[in-house]
Amino acid sequence: MGVKELVGGLVEMIAVWVLALVSAMGLLLWNNSRRRRKRLATYGMTVEGTVIDNKRLGEQRFCPVVRYRVGDEKFTRVARRPLPARCHVGAKMPVRYDPNRPSDAEVLTT
Numbered sequence: 001m002g003v004k005e006l007v008g009g010l011v012e013m014i015a016v017w018v019l020a021l022v023s024a025m026g027l028l029l030w031n032n033s034r035r036r037r038k039r040l041a042t043y044g045m046t047v048e049g050t051v052i053d054n055k056r057l058g059e060q061r062f063c064p065v066v067r068y069r070v071g072d073e074k075f076t077r078v079a080r081r082p083l084p085a086r087c088h089v090g091a092k093m094p095v096r097y098d099p100n101r102p103s104d105a106e107v108l109t110t
Helices: 003-043
Strands: 045-057 061-070 073-078 092-098 101-107
Touching: 003 092, 003 101, 045 073, 061 092, 061 101, 073 101
Parallel strands: none
Antiparallel strands: 045 061, 045 092, 061 073, 092 101
16 A cells, blocks of 8 residues: 555545534534523523614525513514514514523514
């Protein structure tokens, strides 16, 4: 076996390990996101937020930017799910938040 074959095999092995590592990280992030949504759905509190802007995603899709208040603190959150039309600034939209960490929230667009 020559040096060329040895280096080629090493590069291939590194590529496989990098792909496996990226895949594992993707699965961990997906699982954490799923657990977070489930925790918010189970234990979260819901408040009324106000649309303050719209974030454009492509030509016909928008994510509302919503400000909500918990106690004396104000928070801002961008909806995760895009909508087919802009929301009117000033429109009311529900926000579910973690009572232990009010900054951890999701805008309920459906």
